[in-house]
Amino acid sequence: MEKISNMDWGVVARIVHMLAVVAWIGGVWFVTTVILPTMRKKPAQSWLVEFSVVECRFAPQARIAVLLVLLSGLYMLYQYHLWNRLTDVRFWWMDLMIVVWLLFAILLFVLEPLIVHRLINRRAAAAPDQTLKVMLRLHAVLLALALLAILAAVGGAHGLF
Numbered sequence: 001m002e003k004i005s006n007m008d009w010g011v012v013a014r015i016v017h018m019l020a021v022v023a024w025i026g027g028v029w030f031v032t033t034v035i036l037p038t039m040r041k042k043p044a045q046s047w048l049v050e051f052s053v054v055e056c057r058f059a060p061q062a063r064i065a066v067l068l069v070l071l072s073g074l075y076m077l078y079q080y081h082l083w084n085r086l087t088d089v090r091f092w093w094m095d096l097m098i099v100v101w102l103l104f105a106i107l108l109f110v111l112e113p114l115i116v117h118r119l120i121n122r123r124a125a126a127a128p129d130q131t132l133k134v135m136l137r138l139h140a141v142l143l144a145l146a147l148l149a150i151l152a153a154v155g156g157a158h159g160l161f
């Protein structure tokens with residue numbers, strides 16, 4: 001009992017933060033560098049079905065991971081009294097993390113269920129190769145931003161900047 005009350009819950013939140021980031025961005029890495037390039041060699045009808053199957057399994061996991069990143073991040077801000085960093089330019093990497101989080105959250109919780117699915121189906125029927133190219137480019141941009149946020153956050157949290 002004594003041990004639990006002495007526990008630094010901020011460290012627990014940091015572990016949760018990192019595990020959720022690994023699950024989420026690792027999934028984006030896999031989709032961007034393995035799944036989508038593999039689809040390039042397939043006929044339009046078959047890649048659309050296969051991509052939907054992969055996406056239907058990954059999207060709910062990504063949503064849970066994104067929520068865990070938010071909750072654990074907010075808990076660390078509260079536990080370590082870091083709120084003032086959000087308006088301090090020296091901690092630009094904190095704002096970068098939050099901007100990246102917002103981008104993905106809007107995509108996963110708003111755009112994907114409401115617009116993206118229908119848009120992909122419609123555009124893929126008319127121009128499958130072009131649609132796949134655009135999807136690959138968008139995923140690559142999102143992945144690059146996420147990797148930049150990870151690089152900046154680890155560097156920032158450990159005194160590199």
Ligand code: HEM
Pocket residue numbers: 014017021025069070072073074076077082097098100101146147149150151153154156157158
């Ligand atoms: C609303 C969203 C987020 C909040 C509130 C948040 C908050 C935080 C806080 C407070 C820390 C600890 C900083 C320190 O120890 O000085 C942290 C660390 C970190 N966060 Fe976030 N974060 C968010 C989103 C993200 C995202 C989207 C990523 C990755 C793409 C990310 C990756 C990291 C990494 C890699 C660390 C460094 C951990 C370490 O090396 O100890 N965070 N975050």
